[in-house]
Structures are given as C-alpha cells and as structure tokens.
Amino acid sequence: MTEQESAEPAADAPDAGARRGLSRRGLLGLAVGGGAAALAVGAGAGYAVAASPRGPDDEAPYEFFGAHQAGIITPVQEHLHFASFDMMPRTDRADLVELLQDWSYAASRITQGLDVSATGAVGGSPESPPDDTGEAQGLPANGLTVTIGFGPTLFEKDGEDRYGIQDQRPAALERLPAFLGDDLAPESSDGDLCIQVCADDPQVAVHAVRNLSRIAFGRARLRWSQLGYGKTSRTTSDQQTPRNLFGFKDGTANILADDTAALDKSVWVAASDEPAWLAGGSYLVARKIAMIIETWDRVRLSEQERTFGRDKGEGAPLSGGTEFTEPKLSGLDARSHVRLAHPDSNGGTRILRRGFNYVGGNNELGRLDAGLFFLSYQRDPAQFITLQRSLSTDLMNEYVRHVGSGLWAIPPGAAAGSYVGAPLFA
Secondary structure (H helix, E strand, O other): OOOHHHHOOOOOOOOOOOOOOOOHHHHHHHHHHHHHHHHHHHOOOOOOOOOOOOOOOOOOOOOOOOOOOOOOOOOOOOOEEEEEEEOOOOOOOOHHHHHHHHHHHHHHOOOOOOOOOOOOOOOOOOOOOOOOOOOOOOOOOOOOEEEEEEEEEHEOOOOOOOOHHHOOOOOOOOOOOOOOOEEOOHOOOOOOOEEEEEEEEHHHHHHHHHHHHHHHHOOOOEEEEEEEEEEOOOOOOOOOOOEEEOOEEEEOOOOOOOHHHHHHOOOOOOOOOOOHHHHHHHHEEEEEEEEOOOOOOOOHHHHHHHHHOOOOOOOOEEEOOOOOOOHHHHHOOOOOOHHHHHHOOOOOOOOOOOOOEEEEEEEEEEEEEEEEEEEEEEHHHHHHHHHHHHHHHOOHHEEEEEEEEEEEEOOOOOOOOOOHHHHHHH
C-alpha cells in the first residue's frame, strides 16, 4: 500500500472528523509559505514517484502521543534542530490553539515516517504547492522526536494578556536571571514557543522544523534556530558517554530514563505543583555556549584535566577510579567543573541534560564558531539557576562564553485525539 493510501489520519487524530488533518490556516501556510521552497526541491520531479512510500518504518519509531512528551527521556539521538518562534501580531487565542493542533497533527505523522499530511509531497494537485517539502521522502523516521514548549512571553508580553492565559502562567516561568559572564545575543535567546527536534538523520530533523515553520505561517514566525550534532549527554545506561568539543566525556552522572525516582524528584512537574495543567511536564533551559577552541587547544593536558576534574582518556575523576567511580570532591580542585556541578556541592540538585555539539563555520576573526548547545530538563527552573550560579567560579569559564539563552515550560504529553497544551486551554 502506498504512503498516500495508508496515511489518512486515524479517528483519534486531533479533531478527527472535524478537521481531518491540518486546519485551513495550516494548509494556507503550506501553500503560501512553501511555494518557493517546493520549487527548490525540484518542480515536477514527483509525478513519476507519486505512489512511492517514504521508506520502511524504523525498528521502533517514537510515538508522539503519551503521558510525557518524547524527546526528554528518549535515548538521545545524534542530531538536533532547535527552533524558537514568536507569535505574530494581532493573533488571538483561537489562532494559538489552532497552531498547536496543527503542529501536533503534523508531528504525530512525521515521527512515524509519514508526510505532514495525507496528500504530502506528491499526492496533491499538480497546480498547488505540495503540503510537504519532500526532502525526507525515502527516509524512515530515524528516531525523530518533536517536543513543544511555551515561553514566558506567551502568557504575558509588555503587560498584555494576548491569549487569555496570563493567570495560568507558572510562577517559575520567568526569563532566566543574568549570570556572571553572560554575553547573550537577543537574536539567539528567548521566544514565545519552542520546538526541539531530535533525530538520527540530520535531513529528517531539518525536514521537521522546515515544515512546522511553514505550517505556522501567518500565526508564528521563526525567531531563531540552532543545528546540533553529536550528543554530549546520555539518557540510557546502554549509551556510551559522548565527548564534547573540548575532547572530554560529558554527562557521566546524568539522570537516566530508568531512574524513575530521580525523574519524579528532579524532572517531572508533580500533580502537587502549580499550575495543574503542567503536571507531567517539565521546564526546558537552552543555553548556547561558545567554546574558545583555539585558546583551549593550546592548554597543557594536565591543566585541561584539572579544569574538568576528570582525566581526558578514561573520563575517571582525578580523585581516582574509573569513569563511573563517585568522585571524592576533596581530591579535586575547588574550582573544577565536576566539583562545582556535583549534587553534593549544590544541596543535592540534579538536572537531566540533552546537549549537542555545534559548529557554524568560522567567525569574523577566522576562529572556529563552535561550542555546546546545552539543553536541560528540570522540575523547577531554580535547579538550573542554582547550578549555574555555583559554576560562576568554574575554571572552564576562561574558555567559554554564554551567548544564547531561553526558558520554556514543557507541557505534558498529549493524549491521542488531543494536542500539546490542551489542558492549558480547557
């Protein structure tokens, strides 16, 4: 059976029967926003393969619907495309709800290896722009996850309650405070909405953000985005600890997906927390951290290891043992990264990390534009704030600059037949 023949949304898709797919506004966004992009893919190239499926399903594609949004404790994939959006002026509550419905519908399809709609890239009228840009045709889902978040300005901006949800704003959802050493670029920070897309194929990740951006046409615009490759943390015990661009293993002590007690304590918003609509969700912090690669590469090995508090080969703490040996903090430099970030130095504070390396070519000085796109999930933003303030004396600060930042509330997962954020608008 062809992809187009088998891709009709199930009866429990968002607003099934009433909408049967994307809203009229969403389809308009695909048509108006996608004409030039569709031509770039290759005008007329699809008719000979109109009946071709995208490709075989993954061994285990990740479901979009569930108690929690995918992309948090999901095994960290190899590639990231993160995007921040601002709602357009003069949009109303109905526009916002409709956008979240359209995004949820499209995400529920592309995470299974389908086009964003039933007609997709090549199944519609040849006289209209395709619903899907088509660059992921022939590719499976490749572990794709789509995670949607709400920024502080979605609830209130310049004193205005644009969408009638100001009274439902979580008290903890405020712009992150300034930290020592911040050099933040406004054009790479904050946003009303965010989408975190992770996949094991960069083409699949870019396809997702490209099409979700087109669907948002007229309702939200892309504020900034970031590509990442090569995970810098692990979320499952069977994943090897990856290395950051300084060459050190990163995320050795990260919270893992099977540690339900730690997840309940440190990651998931509890039913007893406020507000009620966020129960089962989390808070996402994103920080773009530029690494001063050329300076670091000229530092002697012993100093690099003292800075981290781990040896560069095995990843063992300098206090002795192997990578997973609990460090003896007294045996590490007082300003080493491991010692300052350790839970014992921060009242037991832990977070779940999902960072990625990034390289953006070179800057105007001819130096490598590279670093860490840090992502963390926590039950309360205060957890990240505590850790970041503790790192104010970190030896590593000589070699990094924080150039982008943002905080978003991550709603719980959507039930089949609903959409992300539905409890907020109930």
